[in-house]
Amino acid sequence: MLEYLTKEDLPESLGDIIDAIGIVNVKELIKLAGGGNVYIPSENSVVKSFRNKLIKENFDGNYKDLARRFGITEMQVRNIINYKKA
Numbered sequence: 001m002l003e004y005l006t007k008e009d010l011p012e013s014l015g016d017i018i019d020a021i022g023i024v025n026v027k028e029l030i031k032l033a034g035g036g037n038v039y040i041p042s043e044n045s046v047v048k049s050f051r052n053k054l055i056k057e058n059f060d061g062n063y064k065d066l067a068r069r070f071g072i073t074e075m076q077v078r079n080i081i082n083y084k085k086a
Contacts (some may be wrong), residue, residue: 002027010026051070
């Protein structure tokens with residue numbers, strides 16, 4: 001039945017999501033997680049580990065350059081470079 005619904009048939013609160021990812025994907029999301037609570041992490045938290053990986057790969061001893069390049073402080077770059085997983 002879900003496949004027959006149009007944007008107008010769905011709750012108005014889904015309008016922005018439909019505009020962003022399309023009605024087909026919203027219907028898939030309803031099938032996957034409908035009725036449940038879905039947490040969507042912020043963009044920053046999603047890209048943070050990738051950014052840190054890039055910082056480590058590009059580290060050549062120049063903290064200031066990387067800090068400027070990635071828009072973070074030199075201290076943050078130092079912490080990322082020196083972080084060791086337990």
